[in-house]
Amino acid sequence: MAIFKVFYQHNRDEVIVRENTQSTYVEAQTEEQVRRFLKERNYNIEFITKLEGAHLEYEQQSEHFNVERAE
Incomplete structure (x- = not known):
């Protein structure tokens, strides 16, 4: 994942x-x-990026870092 x-x-x-x-x-x-997970929401998706390494660590420090799990 x-x-x-x-x-x-x-x-x-x-x-x-x-x-x-x-x-x-x-x-x-x-x-x-x-994209399939978010399809039912009325979102206009601009961009999706995979978070790894230092970038992921940086994002995890944000108070807004709340991960949803696609089933």
Whole structure:
């Protein structure tokens, strides 16, 4: 399993505005599994990145680091 950081907008029908970008963390096997897990939400996904090494350690220090698990 890996942890992915997902950057998204809350409404898939709106134009992406950087200032409105939100993020969440998902534990999954692949990026495709992350997309399937979030499909039912009305998110406009901008970017998904796999977190590893120092980048993961840095993100884990954030008070907003709350990982959802894709089933």
